[in-house]
Amino acid sequence: MKARMFRYLFENVDDGIVLSGGIRNTEKNQCTNFTYVCGMRNKKEGKESNTPLRYEQAAEVCHIFVLASYTAIYIESLLKMVRLNKVKTVVLPYLPPQRRLSLLHWYVGEGIAAVELSRFLECPYRYLKETEVENIYLVYGNGEVWHGAEHQLLPGPHFEPLDKEEQQMVQEMERHYVPVVKAGYLVENDWLFYFGHFGHESNFYDRSSGIISSSLAMFQGPLYTDNRKTDSIMTGKIFTGEKSCNPYFGNPEIKNCFYQCLYEEDHADFRKHKRKECDAGCFGTLAIGNINMGRFLPEVRNRFFDLWRQVRAMTLPGCGNREYWNRQCLTMILGESFKYWICGLDRKTSPSVISDVVVASPQNRLVTVSKEYGYCFSGYLVPLDEESTEI
Secondary structure, eight states: OOOEEEEEEEOSOSSEEEEEEEEEETTTTEEEEEEEEEESSSOOTTSSOSSOOHHHHOSSOEEEEEEOSOOHHHHHHHHHHHHTTOEEEEEEEOOOHHHHHHHHHHHHHHTOOOHHHHHHHHOHHHHHHHTTOSEEEEEEEEOSOOOOOGGGOOSEEEOOBOOHHHHHHHHHHHTSOOOEEEEOEEEETTEEEEEEEESOOGGGOOOOOSSOOOEEEEEEEESOOBTTTEEEEEEEEEEETTSOOOSSOOOTTSOOHHHHHHHHSOOEEEOGGGSTTOOBOOOEEEEOTTOOHHHHHHHHHHHTGGGGGGEEEEEOGGGGBGGGOOGGGGGSSOSSSOEEEEEEOOTTBOHHHHHHHHHHOTTEEEEEEOSSEEEEEEEEEEETTOOOOOO
């Protein structure tokens, strides 16, 4: 049967947001696995956890790895995976050399710098090229805003190069050629991965101290969700740290956990998109990472404006830290259907931010992600002209 099955997990972590998932297209016999990581601080107390993240444990290749911010624990996770040739494409912010050096000095002062981390920060592009990552997108600034025009839906990467003057400046700072692009998008397996870059300073000058704030936001969701042509369903369920949930799609011959959860676990079933007045489904997520929404909300709103109706779940910026919050965020995805707000519990998570989300609308659903609990969304999209009902 022609179907696009999907699964994405907000993993069990206590220091940021980890979103990992997979799309399986049965018509094309193709799987696309992805991971988005964004730490909320540059130091993980108690040293690195001995428990690998779920995307690290998966045997399958990660086709798209998004390092949304330069946080030691997740840089080291990326380096571990690329050394095992388990990553095809890496998307990450571009930081000028002086900022990378400043960050490395901070890590050394905190006693968490390592040889491979130092090599990576010396030149991320060269490091990743040497590990034979196929596609590397160093992102600085934002390219054309997504409007969904038909000619933009071709499979593959859609990133604009920097202006000549900016690219020349990069080459002078790096002392060799390093390709840098503006935030754009990838279309893979009839799925959209659309990025925004926020928190960077103009002209590449470092005006910050300590934490590097430059970060990537990412929307991911299916193309072609017209309800006149597509049957669909989406579910959400909590999972505990003890469960062996796999975010990626593995061997298609093995019964995957989507069906098991439907029968064995409590779950929410999202079907409002079946109503006649709804012309499309709502299956996307928007990961904001650690972007300061008090400062960048207008830019974020503009960047993702044409995708709001497709956002089912959105992360709270900075793990619900009051300093990163803006109550106007709540106006972005409010509506008549359930909307999920994902908060990675952190020592700086603010009760007042949690309260803002919960009382803003009875349709809001707050999901807290911690070492103990994570959350999984899964579902499928099937062309209505299919005669078979077997997936």
